[in-house]
Amino acid sequence: xxxxxxxxxxxxxxSAATNNSELQAQREAAVAALxxxxxxxxxxxxxxxxxxxxDPVIGLLMAILVIHHAAPMPFDIIIVAVGCIxxxxxxxxxxxxxxxVSGWRKGKTRKLSYAFFIIxxxxxxxxxxxxxxxxxxxxxxxxxxIFVITQIYGRLWMSTWRKEMEAEDVS
Amino acid sequence: xxxELDPVIHPVHRLQICALLANADEMxxxxxxxxxxxxxxxxSKQIKYxxxxxxxxxxxxxxxxxxxxxxxxxxxxxxxxxxxxxxxxVIAALAx
Numbered sequence: 001x002x003x004x005x006x007x008x009x010x011x012x013x014x015s016a017a018t019n020n021s022e023l024q025a026q027r028e029a030a031v032a033a034l035x036x037x038x039x040x041x042x043x044x045x046x047x048x049x050x051x052x053x054x055d056p057v058i059g060l061l062m063a064i065l066v067i068h069h070a071a072p073m074p075f076d077i078i079i080v081a082v083g084c085i086x087x088x089x090x091x092x093x094x095x096x097x098x099x100x101v102s103g104w105r106k107g108k109t110r111k112l113s114y115a116f117f118i119i120x121x122x123x124x125x126x127x128x129x130x131x132x133x134x135x136x137x138x139x140x141x142x143x144x145x146i147f148v149i150t151q152i153y154g155r156l157w158m159s160t161w162r163k164e165m166e167a168e169d170v171s
Numbered sequence: 172x173x174x175e176l177d178p179v180i181h182p183v184h185r186l187q188i189c190a191l192l193a194n195a196d197e198m199x200x201x202x203x204x205x206x207x208x209x210x211x212x213x214x215s216k217q218i219k220y221x222x223x224x225x226x227x228x229x230x231x232x233x234x235x236x237x238x239x240x241x242x243x244x245x246x247x248x249x250x251x252x253x254x255x256x257x258x259x260x261v262i263a264a265l266a267x
Contacts, residue, residue: 023265030262033186037256040190040206047202098202099195100241165194 045165047099050158054090059150061086063143066123070131070139101161108160116153120146174261177251179224184209184217189226189252192244197230200240218242226251 061083068079094100103113127142180189187207192198204214221227226248230241244252 026262027265030259033181033183034256034259034263036183036186037190037259040187041194043206044191044194098199100197102196105196 042166044099044101045162047097048101048161049097050154051093054094055151055154056147057086057090058154059147061090062120062150063147066120066127066146067139067143069124069128070136103157105161107164109157109164112153112157112160116149119149174258175254176258176262177255179220179226180252180255182217184213185221186255188214188217188221188242189244189248189255192227192242193249193252195243197241197243200242203242221248224248224251 064079065083068076068083071079104110123142123146127138130138180186184207188203191203191206200211200214203218204211207214207217209217218227218229222229224247226245228243228245228248230243231238232241
């Protein structure tokens with residue numbers, strides 16, 4: 001009887017050891033998979049190339065899209081068309097890379113994009129209103145302001161995105 | 172939280188594809204291939220599994236020579252990948 005109990009006990013401890021080693025193997029595989037996901041997330045950073053001229057060109061286009069209303073018709077419409085075509089060409093150049101990351105992607109960068117969009121609208125309608133009130137100085141001031149803000153936004157967006165990609169979590 | 176791994180995503184190449192696409196809006200075939208370090212045919216096969224499961228959105232863009240294929244995770248793919256990561260975290264956190 002005692003011998004039977006001993007062999008049962010040994011059987012239990014064997015299967016417990018097997019279960020434990022299986023669990024350990026599963027755990028190690030899961031950790032390895034999570035590390036691989038982390039590594040791939042980090043590797044994206046090196047593929048997104050933003051040429052030096054991109055932010056200044058976007059800044060200029062934003063500036064003309066803010067102050068277009070100050071030009072007489074039909075130049076107003078022509079300036080808007082030039083601004084829009086310019087934006088399309090910049091985006092096209094950007095998508096010629098093998099990777100596309102939207103400015104409106106989920107994460108902290110989306111908040112920056114919303115903030116920038118609101119600032120753009122404030123510049124556009126603010127300069128329109130003040131210009132109509134006879135405050136013509138607002139035109140060059142708002143153009144320079146949106147240009148500078150675009151440069152800051154571009155850099156801030158990239159550094160925030162990089163930090164997010166290089167973060168240790170894999171969410 | 173359940174620890175159910177997604178059999179479509181679990182194989183290492185498909186896991187890498189999902190990890191890359193989850194962090195980019197779109198990625199081109201050649202970049203995916205180079206990142207995974209596999210041949211065109213291997214990548215095509217892995218992509219087909221993900222596409223058949225409804226996890227991918229594919230966009231073909233005309234180009235000089237062959238059309239360029241761009242891939243992104245579909246809504247279902249994003250959800251499945253997130254669930255898969257949650258399951259991996261649960262397993263990784265199990266006490267030994």
